[in-house]
Amino acid sequence: MLSYNFKYELKLLLRSRWIQLLSIILLLLFGFSTFNGLHKIEKRKKDITAAHSEVEENDAMMLKLLDSVEQGMEVSASRWTIPTSPMAVGNYHPRVAAMEPQPLAFMATGQADLFTHYVKPKVSGDDHTLNFAEMTSPVQLLFGSFDLAFVIVYLLPLLIIAFSYNVLSSERESGSLRLLASQPIRIRSWVLQKMGLRFFWLSVIVLYALCIVFFMVSPPLEQVSAFLGLFGLIIAYMLFWFALAFLINLWIGRSAKNAVALLGLWIAFVLLIPSVLNQLGNTLYPIPSRTLMINEMRSLKAEVTKKQDEILDNFLRDHPEYAINDTTQFRGFYHRYMASQRLIKEELAPMINAYEDQLRKQQDWVGIFKWFSPAIIVQESLNQRAGTSTQDYEDYRKQVVSFAGSWREHFMPFLYNNKNFSQKDYPDLPKFQFVPKSFSSLLTVPLLFLISIGLFGLGFFVSTKMEKNGILTTS
Amino acid sequence: MIAKTFLKETKELLRDGRVRIAVAIVFLLLGAATWISARQYKNVNEQYVAAKKAERSIWDNQGEKNPHSAAHYGTYAFKPKYPLSLLDQGVDKYAGTSIFLEAHKRNEAQFSAATDQTGLARFGDLTPDFVLLFIIPLLIILLGYNSFTKEREMGTLTLLKSQGFSSWKWMLGKWMALFLPILLMATALFLVAGVVLSNLKDFGVFNWGSLFAMYLVFVVYYGIFINIVLLISARTKKSGISLVVSLCVWIIACLGAPKAASNIAESKHPYPTRQEFAANVLKDKKEGLDGHNPWSKEAKLLEQEVLLEYGVDSLHQLPFNFDAYRMQKGEEHEAEVYFKHYNYLKDQYSNQSKVYKSLAAISPYLPTRFLSMSIAHTDYSTHWDFADAAEEYRIATQKFLNGNFAENSEYGNWGYRAEAGFWKNLPAFDYNPPELNSTLARNSSNLWLMGIWLITSFGLLFLSTKTI
Numbered sequence: 003m004l005s006y007n008f009k010y011e012l013k014l015l016l017r018s019r020w021i022q023l024l025s026i027i028l029l030l031l032f033g034f035s036t037f038n039g040l041h042k043i044e045k046r047k048k049d050i051t052a053a054h055s056e057v058e059e060n061d062a063m064m065l066k067l068l069d070s071v072e073q074g075m076e077v078s079a080s081r082w083t084i085p086t087s088p089m090a091v092g093n094y095h096p097r098v099a100a101m102e103p104q105p106l107a108f109m110a111t112g113q114a115d116l117f118t119h120y121v122k123p124k125v126s127g128d129d130h131t132l133n134f135a136e137m138t139s140p141v142q143l144l145f146g147s148f149d150l151a152f153v154i155v156y157l158l159p160l161l162i163i164a165f166s167y168n169v170l171s172s173e174r175e176s177g178s179l180r181l182l183a184s185q186p187i188r189i190r191s192w193v194l195q196k197m198g199l200r201f202f203w204l205s206v207i208v209l210y211a212l213c214i215v216f217f218m219v220s221p222p223l224e225q226v227s228a229f230l231g232l233f234g235l236i237i238a239y240m241l242f243w244f245a246l247a248f249l250i251n252l253w254i255g256r257s258a259k260n261a262v263a264l265l266g267l268w269i270a271f272v273l274l275i276p277s278v279l280n281q282l283g284n285t286l287y288p289i290p291s292r293t294l295m296i297n298e299m300r301s302l303k304a305e306v307t308k309k310q311d312e313i314l315d316n317f318l319r320d321h322p323e324y325a326i327n328d329t330t331q332f333r334g335f336y337h338r339y340m341a342s343q344r345l346i347k348e349e350l351a352p353m354i355n356a357y358e359d360q361l362r363k364q365q366d367w368v369g370i371f372k373w374f375s376p377a378i379i380v381q382e383s384l385n386q387r388a389g390t391s392t393q394d395y396e397d398y399r400k401q402v403v404s405f406a407g408s409w410r411e412h413f414m415p416f417l418y419n420n421k422n423f424s425q426k427d428y429p430d431l432p433k434f435q436f437v438p439k440s441f442s443s444l445l446t447v448p449l450l451f452l453i454s455i456g457l458f459g460l461g462f463f464v465s466t467k468m469e470k471n472g473i474l475t476t477s
Numbered sequence: 478m479i480a481k482t483f484l485k486e487t488k489e490l491l492r493d494g495r496v497r498i499a500v501a502i503v504f505l506l507l508g509a510a511t512w513i514s515a516r517q518y519k520n521v522n523e524q525y526v527a528a529k530k531a532e533r534s535i536w537d538n539q540g541e542k543n544p545h546s547a548a549h550y551g552t553y554a555f556k557p558k559y560p561l562s563l564l565d566q567g568v569d570k571y572a573g574t575s576i577f578l579e580a581h582k583r584n585e586a587q588f589s590a591a592t593d594q595t596g597l598a599r600f601g602d603l604t605p606d607f608v609l610l611f612i613i614p615l616l617i618i619l620l621g622y623n624s625f626t627k628e629r630e631m632g633t634l635t636l637l638k639s640q641g642f643s644s645w646k647w648m649l650g651k652w653m654a655l656f657l658p659i660l661l662m663a664t665a666l667f668l669v670a671g672v673v674l675s676n677l678k679d680f681g682v683f684n685w686g687s688l689f690a691m692y693l694v695f696v697v698y699y700g701i702f703i704n705i706v707l708l709i710s711a712r713t714k715k716s717g718i719s720l721v722v723s724l725c726v727w728i729i730a731c732l733g734a735p736k737a738a739s740n741i742a743e744s745k746h747p748y749p750t751r752q753e754f755a756a757n758v759l760k761d762k763k764e765g766l767d768g769h770n771p772w773s774k775e776a777k778l779l780e781q782e783v784l785l786e787y788g789v790d791s792l793h794q795l796p797f798n799f800d801a802y803r804m805q806k807g808e809e810h811e812a813e814v815y816f817k818h819y820n821y822l823k824d825q826y827s828n829q830s831k832v833y834k835s836l837a838a839i840s841p842y843l844p845t846r847f848l849s850m851s852i853a854h855t856d857y858s859t860h861w862d863f864a865d866a867a868e869e870y871r872i873a874t875q876k877f878l879n880g881n882f883a884e885n886s887e888y889g890n891w892g893y894r895a896e897a898g899f900w901k902n903l904p905a906f907d908y909n910p911p912e913l914n915s916t917l918a919r920n921s922s923n924l925w926l927m928g929i930w931l932i933t934s935f936g937l938l939f940l941s942t943k944t945i
Contacts, residue, residue, distance in 0.1 A: 038740040049750050056756065080770050113599070116571075116591060118751050133585075135592050137751045139826055140571035141833070141857050142743055143591065146599060148736035160728060164721050172717075257717040262495065262619060265724065269615070274506075276600035277607070281513055284594065292588035293528035293555055293575055300535055304550075357593065364595050378597065385596055392596040 004195060011199045024161065025207050031157060032211040035150045036218055039108030042147070046107075046119050050100040053120050057098050061428075064095050068425045088416030088423045089336045091431075092125030092409065099123060099405050099434035101398045104389030106228055108219060110151035110381075112390025115143060117398075123406035125413055126339065128347065132406070134399055150215070151384040154236055155377050156272055158208075159243045163264045165204065166247040168257040169196050175257060190465035193251055194458070201244045205237055212236070231447070232387060238450035239380045245457035252465045275375040279368065287363040290356055299350060306346055310338040317341035324418035332420050340410075340417060358396075365392065376453065379446060386442035393441045405434045478643055482650025483657075490620060490654065499619050500658070503612055507666060510605045511563070515673065518563050528575075529555050537901050541894040544878040545804060551579030552874070554867040554906050556586065559854040560674045560683040561691065564667075565606040567855025570598070576864060578871040578906075580878075581768070581808065583815040585751075586864060605670070609695055610846060611731055613659065614702045618723045621655045621706040623716040625945065630716060634945070648942040652707060659699045667692040687913050691852045697927050698845040704934035711941045734840035741836075742829035748822060761814040768807025771800075779806055792888045800889065801882035808875045815868070823861065834922060841930045844923040851920050854910045858919065866908045877903055 015021045064085045070077050071086050085091045100120035107114070118136040146152065170193050173179040182192065216229055250263050306313065314337055318324060372378040385391035412432050416423055490496050536552045554576045562569060573586025591598050601607060628634040637647070667688060674683045706723050713719040749757065766775040783799065784790060792799045837843040850856035886893035917924065 034737075038744075041740075041744050045747065049753065053752060080767075080772070113596060120750075120752060122752060133587060133751065135573070135587065135589060135751075137585070137748050137754055137822075139742075139748065139829060139857060140568035140589075140860065141829070142739040143571040144568050145735040145739040148733070148740045152736060156732060157728070160724070164724075168717060258623065258720055259495070261717065261720050261724075265615075269612075273601065273607075273611070274603065276597050277603040280594065280597040280600065281603060283597070285516075289590075289593040291524040291528070292593070293524050293553075294531075296553055296575060297528055297531040297535065300532075304535065304539075361593065361595070368595050368597055378600075381600070382596060 007192070007195045008199060011196060012203075015200075015203060020165065021203060021207070024165065024204065025210070027161065028207050028211045029214070031153045032150065032215050033218075035148055035153045036108060036215045038147065039111070039149050040219065042111065042114065043103050043108050046103050046114070050098070050102060050120050053098045053100065053122075057095075057122075060095055064091070065425060065428060068423070068428075072424060086422040086424070088413040088421070089125060091423050092413045096122035096124045097405075097409065097431065097434055099402045099436075101395075101436050104438060105225060106232070106388045107390060108388070109149065109232070110384040110388040110390055111147040111149045112151075112385035112388060113392055113395050114390040115147060117395045121402055123402060123409055125410045126343070128343070128350075132402065134395070134402075151381060151388075154239065154384065155381045158236070158240065159268055159272065159377075162204065162240060162243040162247060163261065163268060166197060166200055166244060167250070167260045167264050169193060169200070169247070170251040171255060171257040171260055174255065190252060190462060193248065193465075194461075197244055197248050197251075201240065204240060208236055208240070209233060228387065231442075232384075234447045235380060235383055235387075235450070238447050238454060239376055241454040242376045242450065242457065245454045245461065249457060249461045249464065252461055271375045272377040276378050276381075279371050279374070279378070283364040283367045286367065287360045289360050289364075290353075295353060295357075298353065302349055303346060306342045306349075310342050313345055314338045314341045317344065318418075321418065324415075336417055340414070361392075361396070373449075373453075376450060379450060383442055383446050386440070389438055391441060394438070397439050397441075398436060401436060402434070405432065408432050478646035479650045479653065482647050483653045486624070486651055486654030487657070490658065496620060499616055500662070503608065503616055503662070506603070506612060507605060507608050510603045510608055511670070511673075514563050514566070514604050518558060519677075521558050525555055525557055528553075533905060536903070538897075539900050540897050543891065543893055544882040544895050544899075545580065545801070547895070547900065548580035548875055548878045551577055552906075553577055554863075554870065554908070556860075556863050557908070559910060560677065561687055561853035562855045563605070563674060564609070564670055564688075564691065565849045565853040565855055566602065566604050567606070567850035567853055568857055568860065569855045570602070572857070572860045576867045578867060578874060580875060581811055583812070583819070583868055583871065586860070605666075606849065609663075609666075610698075610842065610849075613662070613699060614727055614731065617655065617659060617699060617702045618706050618720070618727060620658070621651075621703060622710055622720040622723050624651050624655065624707055625710040625942075626713060626716040626719045629714060644942050644945060645939060648707070648711075648938065652703060652938075655703050655707070656700065659703070660696060663692065663695055663699065667695075684913065687852050690913060690917065691849055694845060694848045694852065694927070697931055698841060701841045701927070701930045701934050704931070704938045708934065708938045708941055711938065711945055730840040731842045734836050735843060735846070738833050738836040738840075738843065742832040745832060746825045746828040748825055754818065754822075758814055758818050761817070762811055765810040765814065766803070766807045768804035768811075771803065776803060779803060795888060797883040798886045798888055798890060798893075799883075800891065801879045801886070805876060805879035805883070808872070808879065812868075812872050819864075819868075826857065826861075834926065837923075837926045837930075841927065844926040844930070848920050848923045848927070851916050851923075852913070854916075859910055862911060863908055867906065870906045874903060 067077055067079060068085050071084060077084060083090050083094050085095065098120050099122065103119075115138055116136060117134050121132055121134065123132060168175075170179075170189075173182060183189070185192075212229070212233060216225070246267055247264060250260050250267075254260050254263055314333065318341075368378070368382075372382060382391065386393070409432055412430075413423075415421070416427075532553045532555070539547055539550065542550075556572075556574045556576075558569070570590045573589050575588060576586045577584045623630075628637065671683075671685060671688050674688070675685075677683070705726055709722050709726070710719045713722060748754075766779060767773055770776060771780075780792065780799070780803075783795065783802065784792070787795055789795060795802075833843055833847070847856065851858065881895055881899065882893065885895070911919070
């Protein structure tokens with residue numbers, strides 16, 4: 003029966019042009035979204051390269067200037083920008099702290115349009131005011147991006163719904179169900195076989211489209227595992243929607259009703275549950291007000307400014323090494339400033355951490371309740387695979403802040419020992435290297451498979467109950 | 478005929494359990510969305526009031542200080558929320574809420590809500606605009622997809638035809654039966670919103686006119702969707718196919734087109750990155766007068782000009798402090814540089830808007846979205862408007878401070894301190910969003926687009942029912 007069903011179904015799908023239509027739609031969607039993703043990545047790479055080359059140019063000028071100064075020549079630059087002063091190097095010649103795109107970054111825009119991919123931390127200024135938000139039109143952020151993740155999370159389920167909402171009901175409506183009932187096969191196995199075949203063909207098309215996408219990106223061989231992981235994820239997600247369609251086909255009856263029910267589920271899983279969870283997370287773990295943070299920060303700073311001399315004294319008492327190594331004992335603006343900045347940073351730390359704590363709590367909350375909606379799981383997993391998830395950017399931020407710290411620390415001995423920066427100190431300048439961390443969990447795909455299989459099981463259970471009432475009469 | 482068809486269709490809808498459930502769900506969603514938004518709105522506004530007050534008292538109580546130190550110390554402009562943002566949040570989540578106003582620098586608004594949230598925030602929020610823009614069109618599809626197809630399927634079409642019926646009256650009856658429940662829902666919702674908003678105290682000026690304009694925009698939007706859904710129902714043979722096609726239209730119009738538009742707009746007219754922008758500004762700034770650098774070529778030139786103008790031969794003989802004068806001139810140069818670069822951003826955005834408008838050809842959602850955001854003052858233009866007002870205030874503040882410095886001290890006296898009471902004389906920052914009329918005038922192209930959509934879709938529906 004299976005082979006007969008297989009042949010018949012394939013013929014049916016080909017004749018009704020479903021397979022052709024689906025192939026074309028999927029290829030177009032995958033192609034367009036990948037093109038968009040690649041375009042974004044290209045811009046990101048170009049921006050980072052430009053930033054690096056700008057720094058290189060500036061460095062060449064700085065070295066030239068240093069050379070002139072060291073040879074005792076007159077230079078035309080403003081007094082406070084001459085790089086013999088360590089603070090001038092720290093402020094006017096910052097390094098690029100860039101977050102290079104991961105190989106799969108084209109797949110999911112995630113938070114990539116919201117956050118910047120490179121910053122240049124300086125010695126002065128505060129770490130928490132480093133602006134990590136990218137300059138984008140908020141309209142673009144509101145609408146989001148037409149990326150592969152959108153096609154997979156939002157559109158693929160709709161295609162599945164359109165493809166399978168009337169598998170059983172159309173037979174009933176056209177009257178062929180009675181003929182089928184006379185065949186030696188249980189209705190639910192027959193529906194399952196039909197669903198399975200549709201699932202199989204759609205998987206083949208998706209695999210094919212995905213291969214083309216990866217061919218477009220021209221991957222090195224090491225991406226085979228990434229490819230398989232991605233394919234597994236998509237298949238698991240598709241299986242979930244086919245399982246739902248199977249359930250609805252058995253449960254409800256008429257085509258239009260099936261379509262409405264499936265669509266309702268789509269809205270619930272893809273649109274409603276994520277937004278409700280987000281809002282609940284925000285209500286349960288509210289992020290403290292940023293405007294009030296500004297107020298607090300400013301009163302603290304005003305206080306600290308008044309006590310700058312005292313702070314510097316305390317600082318030097320804690321760091322006797324600076325007092326010993328320096329013969330001139332000159333104390334200027336930056337000596338006071340850097341000492342107070344250190345104090346401000348320490349004082350503000352609990353407040354800044356509160357933001358991170360709340361965000362982490364929200365993240366944990368999402369981590370638990372994401373199992374309510376496979377759409378969230380898949381979106382999150384795609385973002386993680388692409389290296390554009392919230393955690394990735396948080397990690398990048400942390401790496402930058404720690405780099406900013408070491409950049410500042412690097413100049414401290416120069417400053418407090420009143421030592422000039424010279425050409426031979428140049429190679430020792432700290433450099434930033436982004437170390438990507440993988441946040442994707444191996445458990446996601448198997449668990450998603452389990453959920454889908456559970457749904458199929460439920461379908462069988464339901465249909466056994468219904469068979470007692472007679473499947474032909476239900477409508 | 479119109480009335481009879483209308484009555485029959487309405488009865489059918491009322492008898493259908495699906496419809497009752499769907500309407501109940503929509504009301505439930507709307508209720509939840511409004512409740513959540515109202516809470517958030519109140520919260521944000523309380524924070525705004527507190528922050529504004531605290532910031533002003535920090536500014537007023539600076540004590541004795543050099544005016545230029547105060548300029549560097551700076552102050553903040555906070556963006557208020559407006560009553561209609563309760564109905565349409567627009568881009569508020571993605572736009573910053575506070576601008577730091579300091580000497581020599583125009584800053585971007587910072588701290589948008591989205592940067593402080595998890596990735597889930599990108600799925601969207603359960604807000605009234607979500608229900609109004611996405612869910613009610615879906616409800617229209619659900620109510621109307623089989624309006625014509627059922628007549629075919631049940632064979633009543635043949636009966637009707639044999640009666641010699643007037644097809645346009647028949648169509649109009651069906652149209653009314655679909656439009657009236659939607660109109661009732663929208664009216665109820667906007668009335669409730671109006672009553673709630675006019676009872677909220679201290680939260681900006683609520684304007685019934687704006688609410689009514691927004692209501693009209695949505696009614697037209699629903700009219701367009703009703704036309705489309707009925708048109709599809711009239712042209713297809715089976716209910717199932719009609720439903721699927723209508724859904725495809727919904728997906729393209731509400732989900733696909735905006736995202737595609739955003740991608741196309743970005744790749745055609747990209748913004749510079751934040752760092753690039755800063756570097757470009759810095760480059761231009763260097764080419765002009767730097768208020769802090771008396772040794773530059775531009776500073777020397779200014780010096781000579783001023784000496785010549787006052788007919789004196791040393792800066793000490795000037796009736797004001799030249800340091801402060803130079804500072805002010807530098808400030809003016811810098812303001813010009815920022816003006817130029819921000820105008821470039823605005824140009825890029827207005828080019829992007831053209832992309833959105835051209836894609837409105839396949840999506841009535843786009844003009845509706847832009848109009849509704851504009852009326853609610855939660856759109857990008859209002860944000861620009863606010864940023865521009867803040868910049869104007871910043872420039873005025875610098876002039877105020879440098880003026881005090883110049884008048885009350887002589888050249889070379891950097892030790893001058895303004896007295897503690899001086900800061901109170903700075904007028905407070907006050908921003909008023911554009912009036913409804915100017916908002917609508919600015920959005921005239923979107924109004925046109927919606928009008929064209931409404932008329933064209935209705936015309937097509939009319940023609941296709943003639944040949945049914």
